[in-house]
Amino acid sequence: MTDYIIRATAAEGQVRAFAAITTEMVETAKNNHNTSPVATAALGRLLTAGAMMGVMMKGEKDLLTLRIECQGPIEGLLVTANAKGDVKGYPFNPDVMLPPNEKGKLDVGGALDLGVLSVIKDIGLKEPYIGQTILVTSEIAEDLTYYFANSEQVPSSVALGVLMNKDNTVRQAGGFIIQLLPGASDEVIDKLEVRLGEISSITSMLDAGKTPEEILEDLLGDFGLEILDKLPTRFHCDCNKDRVEKALISVGRKGIQEMIDDGETIEVGCQFCDQKYHFTVEELEEMLVKASRP
Ligand code: ZN
Numbered sequence: 001m002t003d004y005i006i007r008a009t010a011a012e013g014q015v016r017a018f019a020a021i022t023t024e025m026v027e028t029a030k031n032n033h034n035t036s037p038v039a040t041a042a043l044g045r046l047l048t049a050g051a052m053m054g055v056m057m058k059g060e061k062d063l064l065t066l067r068i069e070c071q072g073p074i075e076g077l078l079v080t081a082n083a084k085g086d087v088k089g090y091p092f093n094p095d096v097m098l099p100p101n102e103k104g105k106l107d108v109g110g111a112l113d114l115g116v117l118s119v120i121k122d123i124g125l126k127e128p129y130i131g132q133t134i135l136v137t138s139e140i141a142e143d144l145t146y147y148f149a150n151s152e153q154v155p156s157s158v159a160l161g162v163l164m165n166k167d168n169t170v171r172q173a174g175g176f177i178i179q180l181l182p183g184a185s186d187e188v189i190d191k192l193e194v195r196l197g198e199i200s201s202i203t204s205m206l207d208a209g210k211t212p213e214e215i216l217e218d219l220l221g222d223f224g225l226e227i228l229d230k231l232p233t234r235f236h237c238d239c240n241k242d243r244v245e246k247a248l249i250s251v252g253r254k255g256i257q258e259m260i261d262d263g264e265t266i267e268v269g270c271q272f273c274d275q276k277y278h279f280t281v282e283e284l285e286e287m288l289v290k291a292s293r294p
Contacts, residue, residue: 005055005085005231006212010223014184015192017220018052019176019212020233025051025087026162026173028235032274035094037164039074041106043091044162045140046079048175050089051233053119054081063122070115070135073098080272085233088272106164112138117147141175148179155180155189157196161203172206176215188223195219237273244268244277249291256291260284 005020026044029035035043046066054064062083069076073096079089101107115135122128131151135143141160148156160175178196180189196219199205205215216225248256248268259266265280279287 003233004212005052005229005233006216006227007055007229007231008216008220008225008227010220010225011184011188012224014181014188015178015220015223016181017176017178017216017225018055019174019216020048020052021172021174021206021212022048022051022233023170023173023206025233025235027170029089030168030170032235033090033094034274035091036097037168038098038106038108038111039091039094039096040164040168040170041162042074042108042111042140043077043079043089044170044173045108045160045175046077047087047089047235048160048162048173049140049144049158049177050079050081051085051087052175052177054083054087055085055231055233057083057121057123059083059124061124065118065120065122067118067120068112068115068135068140069118070112070138072096072111072113072115072138074111076115085231086236086238087233088235088237090271090274106162108140109138112140114138117143119147119151144177155184157192159202161201161206163203163207172203174206174212174215175202176212176219178219192220192223195222235273237270237275239270239273239275241277244270245279245287248279249287253288253291256284256288260288 003022003024008017029043030040050066064081066079075092077091081087096111098107098110117133119131120128133147136146141158144158145156148154157178163172165171260281265278268277
């Protein structure tokens with residue numbers, strides 16, 4: 001288990017914290033979708049956030065979706081996560097190429113540009129919870145900070161980072177979310193704000209070899225940090241041929257008939273992981289029968 005999430009509290013429960021290392025997860029996502037460096041960074045940040053926000057949920061069947069729709073060349077991103085640390089996702093346009101931003105970093109903000117972030121939590125209620133916020137910097141971490149403050153009324157500090165090697169493999173990926181819980185004292189708030197202003201970026205901490213535990217120790221060591229849990233996390237897609245077939249059936253009779261008329265085996269890739277599934281003409285004909293049933 002190289003990728004994992006640490007769950008912790010501090011200041012006698014006034015603060016809750018999550019920190020994650022997700023290098024392998026982001027590398028897997030990059031390989032599945034063949035993403036450009038800036039698309040890898042954008043997707044990697046959102047996957048890392050999804051992993052930490054996923055484990056904030058309580059129920060085994062709870063499902064979190066983070067969806068960004070934006071005007072920039074990446075067009076959007078979709079990530080889903082469960083409470084067990086399984087995450088999957090994809091960028092709408094994996095090929096986006098942009099020059100580095102003014103800080104010499106991968107220009108995630110430029111790739112996204114203006115847009116809307118939706119947080120959808122399906123926690124087994126009749127209707128899922130949906131929180132929406134406009135993108136503020138389009139760098140994702142700040143946008144989630146803004147989301148937590150405005151939609152969930154939880155003051156938070158979110159850091160997400162992906163560092164690439166020159167050969168386009170993922171060097172480091174990870175992040176943290178620090179949240180103030182109701183009743184946090186002014187003293188804790190002020191002290192934490194100072195501390196957050198002093199630390200270096202998440203990618204430089206990871207690149208210096210710091211573990212998620214050590215990063216939380218740096219941040220919250222003076223606040224009586226208490227580590228509660230260490231959970232594995234990974235890029236994992238639960239697709240199978242049955243599900244892809246159901247999705248194909250949902251396109252309707254006309255679409256399936258057109259594929260049959262082409263007379264060739266078709267290949268369908270899973271949107272989330274790009275796994276390829278093949279359907280012969282005979283299988284398509286069976287599907288047409290299923291699609292005809294009410
Ligand atoms: Zn899949």
